Amino acid sequence: MHTYQAMAGVDVVTQTVDVGGFGNLAVNAFVIHAEEPVLVDTGSVMASDDFMHALGAVIDPADLRWVWLTHTDFDHIGSLHRLLEANERLRVVTSFLGVGIMGLAAPLPMDRVYLVNPGQAVDVGDRMLRAVRPPAFDNPITMGLHDEGSGVFFSSDCFGALLDEVPERAEDVTEVTLRQGQVLWATVDSSWLHSVDRARFASALEQVRVLEPTMVLSSHLPAAQGTSLDRLLGALAEVPDASPFVGPDQAALELMLADLTGASGR
Numbered sequence: 294m295h296t297y298q299a300m301a302g303v304d305v306v307t308q309t310v311d312v313g314g315f316g317n318l319a320v321n322a323f324v325i326h327a328e329e330p331v332l333v334d335t336g337s338v339m340a341s342d343d344f345m346h347a348l349g350a351v352i353d354p355a356d357l358r359w360v361w362l363t364h365t366d367f368d369h370i371g372s373l374h375r376l377l378e379a380n381e382r383l384r385v386v387t388s389f390l391g392v393g394i395m396g397l398a399a400p401l402p403m404d405r406v407y408l409v410n411p412g413q414a415v416d417v418g419d420r421m422l423r424a425v426r427p428p429a430f431d432n433p434i435t436m437g438l439h440d441e442g443s444g445v446f447f448s449s450d451c452f453g454a455l456l457d458e459v460p461e462r463a464e465d466v467t468e469v470t471l472r473q474g475q476v477l478w479a480t481v482d483s484s485w486l487h488s489v490d491r492a493r494f495a496s497a498l499e500q501v502r503v504l505e506p507t508m509v510l511s512s513h514l515p516a517a518q519g520t521s522l523d524r525l526l527g528a529l530a531e532v533p534d535a536s537p538f539v540g541p542d543q544a545a546l547e548l549m550l551a552d553l554t555g556a557s558g559r
């Protein structure tokens with residue numbers, strides 16, 4: 294877990310996770326140093342202690358005013374309740390569905406919630422954060438955001454990539470490696486893209502293009518400059534016709550376990 298600056302006023306709190314032989318994945322949260330500071334997602338459940346420590350290097354959590362929860366997966370909600378309990382001014386931006394799903398595990402206090410639908414915006418003092426549904430997602434709760442102050446598009450899981458090495462800049466990954474890593478991730482995370490209407494998906498990609506983001510900050514990609522947007526969109530456009538991801542089955546698991554047993558016996 295470490296932090297780096299994506300651009301002036303936007304920090305990344307990041308962890309790299311080994312995805313069982315398929316590559317490494319960045320798990321990012323972001324701090325927007327707005328007049329009312331915003332944390333976008335809260336790291337993984339497993340790494341909450343490390344996350345809180347790293348977050349403290351870029352902001353005092355007591356200064357945060359908003360958590361923008363892009364969705365409720367375990368790699369996004371890790372320190373959510375811890376932060377809420379420690380800071381009574383903190384409010385959680387999410388969708389109606391987000392509140393519903395959290396209610397099955399760890400309910401959100403309703404007076405601490407701020408509900409948004411796509412197109413609606415939250416005023417954080419010196420800028421508006423506008424809710425944008427990204428073109429790919431693994432959870433219908435998903436709500437990305439366009440920071441109208443910095444011009445950054447926070448895309449949640451969309452545009453993620455499985456990579457051998459995870460640098461801090463997407464531009465430090467070769468074009469081919471980035472494309473392959475992005476396509477693989479999208480076939481894992483958004484397998485429904487294989488059955489999507491191609492024209493409607495192209496139109497969803499176009500809606501990101503017209504945002505003309507200065508940067509794309511995905512939960513699962515190194516920070517990407519706006520100048521990389523064509524590459525990012527081009528990779529996603531390939532996903533509907535890419536090979537579907539098929540995970541290891543029981544026979545493969547037994548081979549892996551036998552390997553491990555053999556290795557430990559040697």
Ligand SMILES: [Fe+2]
Pocket residue numbers: 364366431432450
């Ligand atoms: Fe997710």
Ligand SMILES: [Fe+2]
Pocket residue numbers: 366368369449450512513
């Ligand atoms: Fe995620």
